[in-house]
Every structure is written in structure tokens, then in C-alpha cells.
Amino acid sequence: MTRALLFPEGLASEPLILTRAMASAEAFGREHQLQRLAYEHPDVIPIEEIDPGAGAVAPLCRELTLRGQTGPVFLDMLGVTRRGRLVLVECKLWRNPQARREVIGQVLEYAGLMRRLSYGDLSALVATRIGRQASNLLWELARDRLSLTDEAAFVDAVSDSLSAGAFDLVVLGDGIRSEIEAVRGFLEAAAGLRSRLALVEVAAWTNPSGQILLTPQIALRTKVIEQQALPYTASPLPTVAAAPVSRDMPREALAPSAAPTASANRQFWDHFIAKAKFSHPDQPPPSHGGNNWVRLALPSASMTLYREKGPQGPSSRCGMFLRLRGEAGRAAYDTLCAELPDIEAETGMRIGASWKDDVDSGTMSVDALVSTDEEAQLAWLAQTSDRLVSAFRPRLSALG
Known part of the structure; x- marks a missing residue:
């Protein structure tokens, strides 16, 4: 017709x-x-x-x-x-x-x-x-x-x-x-x-x-081809390491904190977990990791959110990162790096990326100096993690 x-x-x-x-x-x-x-x-x-x-x-x-x-x-x-x-x-x-x-x-x-x-x-x-x-x-x-x-x-x-x-x-x-x-x-x-x-x-x-x-x-x-399609299974990516590492900070500055107190840190992240909202409808809420950091589950990977153990003058450093390891991790890292200009345009932020051959591991990270006011820290962590989840989650789902 x-x-x-x-x-x-x-x-x-x-x-x-x-x-x-x-x-x-x-x-x-x-x-x-x-x-x-x-x-x-x-x-x-x-x-x-x-x-x-x-x-x-x-x-x-x-x-x-x-x-x-x-x-x-x-x-x-x-x-x-x-x-x-x-x-x-x-x-x-x-x-x-x-x-x-x-x-x-x-x-x-x-x-x-x-x-x-x-x-x-x-x-x-x-x-x-x-x-x-x-x-x-x-x-x-x-x-x-x-x-x-x-x-x-x-x-x-x-x-x-x-x-x-x-x-x-x-x-x-x-x-x-x-x-x-x-x-x-x-x-x-x-x-x-x-x-x-x-x-x-x-x-x-x-x-x-x-x-x-x-x-x-x-x-x-064409008519519908009736054979059932084979299910898609994503190749596993290594999960993020527990100890946070940032591209700009010395390793010792990011060790799990003992100050101000573990209970105060727990209360801070309890508040974050209760309030965090994500634009991506598949994203589950954060879960506690160690002292002063939490984990966000992503497809075959996870992202660590942290804040530094103590203030630096009027500010304290907060951040989040994705770590990738091994052969599969390197392939994922290379793919994400190739799309980094698009990811930065989508999120409106600079994303650090580095790979260390000696440990066969790489990170993609964001961090910033934020006011020591906890509400300001919570707001920065919520906004930044939402943008990164919306950018990274579909890309990680597509990696096979």
C-alpha cells in the first residue's frame, strides 16, 4: 500500500x-x-x-x-x-x-x-x-x-x-x-x-x-527471525581497589582515616547514602566500604567515593575514582580514554586518567578541595557521583 x-x-x-x-x-x-x-x-x-x-x-x-x-x-x-x-x-x-x-x-x-x-x-x-x-x-x-x-x-x-x-x-x-x-x-x-x-x-x-x-x-x-538470540554477557572487569588513590595526592594522605573519629565518618556517609539520588534508574545506592569511604556498584566494576582524613585550612579534599586492572581492565581503560573528551563534555569536569604498567593497573578519577562544611561536601559528592554514574554506567555496560 x-x-x-x-x-x-x-x-x-x-x-x-x-x-x-x-x-x-x-x-x-x-x-x-x-x-x-x-x-x-x-x-x-x-x-x-x-x-x-x-x-x-x-x-x-x-x-x-x-x-x-x-x-x-x-x-x-x-x-x-x-x-x-x-x-x-x-x-x-x-x-x-x-x-x-x-x-x-x-x-x-x-x-x-x-x-x-x-x-x-x-x-x-x-x-x-x-x-x-x-x-x-x-x-x-x-x-x-x-x-x-x-x-x-x-x-x-x-x-x-x-x-x-x-x-x-x-x-x-x-x-x-x-x-x-x-x-x-x-x-x-x-x-x-x-x-x-x-x-x-x-x-x-x-x-x-x-x-x-x-x-x-x-x-x-523481512519477517521476524524466530531463533532466540544468545544472551549477552559482559566480560568481567576487576573491581576497584579498597584503598583510594588520586592522581594528585600522596598515597599516605589518602590512607583510611582515624580522624576525626570512625563513628563521625560513619554518620557522614550514612547521611550521604540516605540522600543520594541518581539520574540513571539502574543505579543502586552506595554501600559502606571502610573508614571514610563508600563504594558505588557499576557493571562489572565499582567506584570509590572518599574524603580526606583531615582539613587543609578552610578546605578538605573529596574525590572518587574507578580503578581497572589486568588485560580486561586495560582494554576498558583504553576505550574510556578514547571517549574521555565526550565524557568530560557530558559531565562538565576534568577527569584524570593514568595507567601504571609496573602494577598493571589504572585509574580514572576526579577530586577537588571542598569546604569543610559537611553539607557542602555532601552536595559536591552527590552532584559529582551522579554525573559520573550517568557517563560511565552505559559505557561499562557496553564493554564486552
């Missing part, structure tokens, strides 16, 4: 006098224009023909950053249906020679990377991309657009979509039909992926007034 969508709205006088000559080039001079069209007008995606019963697509974000083996990759658009099935959209102008084969491999790669994420990981990535925080961001983005009422069922459905690799994969282009045979080999490589793949051709027509009529049409659609 072919549908026609007016873009922009308001085709007035001459609906039958249309021409396709050069219309695609005029409508979509660059791929980001097609991407924007899909995000702002998701009805251009014929989702009912791809996934009967899906109803509509609620756009979640554009250019979602995913962590590939060789660095970050960017999904053009992410959406979700009312049944909680995620929709991964990649936009290509087919006059681009590289698009003819690579796009299918790309969208399948994105599906594989998405399977590694939890609901909370995905929420954190979307929040970072659109610059918005909410207690359940994905739900808020989809609720009104799709007229949803059951938040728990939505969260469960999206979580199932992620864990099973059950996505609607859509390649949106301006001239797909001539390339169908060239991509069939890529589809064979998707065995075990429980996703639908659709190639959607968006033909653009113009009338004498210059208005554009779009006719999205499915050029190829």
Missing part, C-alpha cells in the same frame, strides 16, 4: 499536477534533512505495514551515541511503538555510493549494540543526547504521543525489546528498489536477531507551487 504525506502541510490547488524530476535532490539535499524529517514527522515511517498493530512511532532522539568496538557510532533516529518495541532508523541518500551496502551492516551493528543496554542505560543515553532529565524519561517522551496509560507495562516491554534484540529496523532512503538484491547477503548474517528489517523508499514529488508530496513505500520487508 502506498501512502501520500504532504510536507509541508497545505497542498492547495493542484494535487494532480506533480513532477518527480529532481524532486528527491531538492527535498533531501543532505541525509540530515531526511533524518530531521523522520524525527519531526514520524508518520513518514509506515510502521503499520512493517509491524502490524504497532500503531505509531514516538521519536525519542536523533543521533544516539552507541559504543562500538572501534569507537562511538551514531544511530540516526530512535523511536518506540505503543507496544514498547524500539524502532531504529538509519537514513541514507542512495546516490551516496557507500550507502548501497554499508547501511545494512550499520543498522544490524546498531541492533547488536542496543541489545547490550538495559532500560536504565538507554534512558541515560537519551537524557544525555537531548539534555533533559526525568524520573522515567522514555515513558514521558512516549506517553502523550502514543496515548499510553500503563507505565510499568511500557518499561517491561522496552526492557524485553532490548534484552531479546527485538527491534523494528528501518532504512529510510530516496531510491532503494534498485539495491534490494545487493543487500540480501547482509540479511543472512542476521540469524538469531529477533528484529524486523524494512527498507522504505520515500519518493518526493513537487507541484508547480513548489510544495512537496512524500510517498513512503516499503521496498523490502
Whole structure:
């Protein structure tokens, strides 16, 4: 079935006098224009023909950053249906020679990377991309657009979509039909992926007034591959060491404190644990470690939060760090270092990173001189740990 969508709205006088000559080039001079069209007008995606019963697509974000083996990759658009099935959209102008084969491999790669994420990981990535925080961001983005009422069922459905690799994969282009045979080999490589793949051709027509009529049409659609996908298991990373170490401080200054008192330190961290709130919905609360430090559990790793044993004039040093060890730890460290500019931009802070070959160990750390007022220390620790968790947790989840 072919549908026609007016873009922009308001085709007035001459609906039958249309021409396709050069219309695609005029409508979509660059791929980001097609991407924007899909995000702002998701009805251009014929989702009912791809996934009967899906109803509509609620756009979640554009250019979602995913962590590939060789660095970050960017999904053009992410959406979700009312049944909680995620929709991964990649936009290509087919006059681009590289698009003819690579796009299918790309969208399948994105599906594989998405399977590694939890609901909370995905929420954190979307929040970072659109610059918005909410207690359940994905739900808020989809609720009104799709007229949803059951938040728990939505969260469960999206979580199932992620864990099973059950996505609607859509390649949106301006001239797909001539390339169908060239991509069939890529589809064979998707065995075990429980996703639908659709190639959607968006033909653009113009009338004498210059208005554009779009006719999205499915050029190829696969059935769901029914084989159950193998579960993803992240490679273990060494846990963080108990003794805190900072890049700028002498080791003895960070030894577990005996002052002011162990009971006072315990009371301070009890207060922190009770008050700490994290934007990432998967993050559990901190737990006590030793005297004057606590631990935050992260995927296959942990982060240590500490404060120095005594004041330095009007200030006292507080900090937190992630330690990585061994071969797996070095691989994780190198990946995180490659993304350090992005992490620092997301968190708004400088992050120290160092690796010592003699002990086969490295750290990623943040510390600062904070007022000796305990409320100021608690506020700094809460804000800084929340930002670091939101940045590191999705990346650690993706490391395999």
C-alpha cells in the first residue's frame, strides 16, 4: 500500500499536477534533512505495514551515541511503538555510493549494540543526547504521543525489546528498489536477531507551487527471525581497589582515616547514602566500604567515593575514582580514554586518567578541595557521583 504525506502541510490547488524530476535532490539535499524529517514527522515511517498493530512511532532522539568496538557510532533516529518495541532508523541518500551496502551492516551493528543496554542505560543515553532529565524519561517522551496509560507495562516491554534484540529496523532512503538484491547477503548474517528489517523508499514529488508530496513505500520487508538470540554477557572487569588513590595526592594522605573519629565518618556517609539520588534508574545506592569511604556498584566494576582524613585550612579534599586492572581492565581503560573528551563534555569536569604498567593497573578519577562544611561536601559528592554514574554506567555496560 502506498501512502501520500504532504510536507509541508497545505497542498492547495493542484494535487494532480506533480513532477518527480529532481524532486528527491531538492527535498533531501543532505541525509540530515531526511533524518530531521523522520524525527519531526514520524508518520513518514509506515510502521503499520512493517509491524502490524504497532500503531505509531514516538521519536525519542536523533543521533544516539552507541559504543562500538572501534569507537562511538551514531544511530540516526530512535523511536518506540505503543507496544514498547524500539524502532531504529538509519537514513541514507542512495546516490551516496557507500550507502548501497554499508547501511545494512550499520543498522544490524546498531541492533547488536542496543541489545547490550538495559532500560536504565538507554534512558541515560537519551537524557544525555537531548539534555533533559526525568524520573522515567522514555515513558514521558512516549506517553502523550502514543496515548499510553500503563507505565510499568511500557518499561517491561522496552526492557524485553532490548534484552531479546527485538527491534523494528528501518532504512529510510530516496531510491532503494534498485539495491534490494545487493543487500540480501547482509540479511543472512542476521540469524538469531529477533528484529524486523524494512527498507522504505520515500519518493518526493513537487507541484508547480513548489510544495512537496512524500510517498513512503516499503521496498523490502523481512519477517521476524524466530531463533532466540544468545544472551549477552559482559566480560568481567576487576573491581576497584579498597584503598583510594588520586592522581594528585600522596598515597599516605589518602590512607583510611582515624580522624576525626570512625563513628563521625560513619554518620557522614550514612547521611550521604540516605540522600543520594541518581539520574540513571539502574543505579543502586552506595554501600559502606571502610573508614571514610563508600563504594558505588557499576557493571562489572565499582567506584570509590572518599574524603580526606583531615582539613587543609578552610578546605578538605573529596574525590572518587574507578580503578581497572589486568588485560580486561586495560582494554576498558583504553576505550574510556578514547571517549574521555565526550565524557568530560557530558559531565562538565576534568577527569584524570593514568595507567601504571609496573602494577598493571589504572585509574580514572576526579577530586577537588571542598569546604569543610559537611553539607557542602555532601552536595559536591552527590552532584559529582551522579554525573559520573550517568557517563560511565552505559559505557561499562557496553564493554564486552
